[in-house]
Amino acid sequence: MIPPAVMSHFPSPSLRPLLTLLGAAALAVTLAAQQPVRDYSLTDATGEVLPKFKLAADAKNYDAALAILDAQIAKVPADSYDAATLEQIKVQTLFQKGDFARAIEPMEHALAVSDAHTPTYFEERITRDLQNYLTQLYVQEAVGSKNPAVASKLFEKADGSMQKWLKLAPNSTADAQLLYAQLLYSWAVQNPEKPDLKLIQRALDQAEIGLHLAIHPKDTFYLIKLAALQQLGRTAETAEMFELLIKQKPESSTYYQQLAATYLGTGQELRAALTIERAQAQGHMATPQYNFNLVGIYFNMGQFEKAADLLEAGLKAGTIDNEQKNWELYALCYQQLERPLKSIEVLKQAAKVFPKSGQIEFMIAQAYNGLEKSDEALPHLQAAIAKGNLTKPHQVYSYLAYVAYEMKKFDIALDAAEKAVADPEGAKDRQAQGLLKGIKDIIKEREAKKAKM
Structure with missing residues (x-):
């Protein structure tokens, strides 16, 4: 599953700079002046419509402005320079209105019409910027979609759009690589139960490129790389990534926790213990639960x-x-x-x-009996029964019966053995029943000998 930290860094399209770009390119109609080789120009009919559009747009009456554009788009050939430019202006207007999702279709059309001509209607710089924003819009809509099929199609379009951008860009940027890595990873884990490992590997590759394009890479690069390595089962590299993140941000408790869990998951218990101790030295993982976990790790080792x-x-x-x-x-x-x-x-x-715990008294008695100190074990067994709160009472009665039997305290042994088999669990215990029979036999034999004397 994609980590929340990765999702929280997902870029929202920063579209204001594009408004200036589109305004300069479309309203001022300066493309031909910037690129003499592109001798395209708007028809007089479209030129006459633009002032009416501008009047409505300046008044922030965007619906009216869009209606003017749509009316003129319907009148011009679909593959014309007018159509590409009007669609471009429509994109700008939808951005100003804040209706980003609706801007996708006219942007797609504008780019397709421009790219179908040689030279293209739009100069390369504008095409590149439009392609970049189109990619962001695809990703934004894909992430927000609740329909997996729709989201998958949008991610596929975003992938294709990003590849076009990379072909146009002289050099990629860290931000562009971050966007690409994010979209590939999000696409890969649409079904968290069955992630697409090929897409995850591609996301990792793009993140690696981005890491080398920035002097101080954004944390999100590392989070994507980390998530990808975990999904790919590359635990050794995952641990190395956590170690790197801890060096960069020793104040983060999360990295220590995940590193310790990674080491435990790979059977490296000593490293896990040392990681917890390192974290505690920094004031992290110092709760009673983590302290007990540390005990457990050392005990298991x-x-x-x-x-x-x-x-x-x-x-x-x-x-x-x-x-x-x-x-x-x-x-x-x-x-x-x-x-x-x-x-x-x-x-x-x-x-x-815990003065009311008979179980502790039972454990003391067992320890003494293990040292062959039955005389010291006996009072603790009797205390265990007196206090109660025993895990398995019939076992304590049986143990008392056995110890008393060994000490030839047959009356105590008999009483304990009878109580052991009287317990529902003891009634099923053959050893307890055998012990009771043995004690009874001894007592019977002793009484028979007395009778003969």
């Missing part, structure tokens, strides 16, 4: 100590959301580093922050 340090600092400073899942990840970092006591320490801090 196996940089658990770095992730833990960021979490510790962020939770303490409030720059990472004080949520239970973030404390759990903090503890998990130390588990991955094989520092279980530090992990337990973090979980105990979390238990103070």
Whole structure:
């Protein structure tokens, strides 16, 4: 999809300079004087009509002025110099009226009639300027059209008009190349789900030409190039473009965000992390979400100590959301580093922050049991059940039953095992059912031995 930043820079036809051009060329009828080889002149009948037209136009009665022109156009041969000139004046009048869309047809006709003659009715400079404005009008109408078929036809006409202009222009300009690149890109992404990659490549080529024609290229050139590279899947070059834009505008947070996303999308996690850190040094991407994203990147890279340090600092400073899942990840970092006591320490801090969470108590108990410290695990398991708020209660009951069983605290084990299978989820758990049966068997065997004594 074409970026909003690109669309916002789309040129609106700056037509006032053309009014002067058309006025000088048409009303003063100086073409023949400027180009002696062009010995064309208006007929007397048309010459007599022009003062009436001028009177209405000067009074800003444009509808009356246009009616005078249309009446005279109907009387002259369609391929005559009079027709070309009158159509040219009509274009000027429509511009003055602000009716740009209606100016397209008479401009097309004026150019076609002029180009059909040798030498052309209009001198090359005027033809070139008219062609440039016609291209802009095509693009403006195409972008504003809600009918894809109509828009596509207008873009096609704009492309052809621009190619004619390039043949007439001794040297292209940066502004002309920007217009050409924009129209090609907009045409290419009419259907954002299926962009035309050939047109996108052409847009990229024209943008490249424009970049070399300006000492200080407009930002829109870079945006078009960037969008084109992304559409073409050239991610390495896309990243290079973002790096360039960041050097030019380090104050822009958007470029940092998109560069980090580009690196992540290509599996370059370290570069993504460093990009976020560079952005944060400039005061960007400093929200709790971005801070947590940075933690996640380091964690996924196996940089658990770095992730833990960021979490510790962020939770303490409030720059990472004080949520239970973030404390759990903090503890998990130390588990991955094989520092279980530090992990337990973090979980105990979390238990103070979230005193009603039985899940944290359960995690502490699991950590202690992993260290073969059942006597320390047991009270935390009992605290977990007392506090509640457990993700899967039947698992905690089963775990308590197992630990108590290992400690030969069979009464506690039996009670926990029965509650585990009484839970809807536990009723489906074969291990929980097997554990309950095993505990019952042990208790039964113990009681049988007592009875024999």
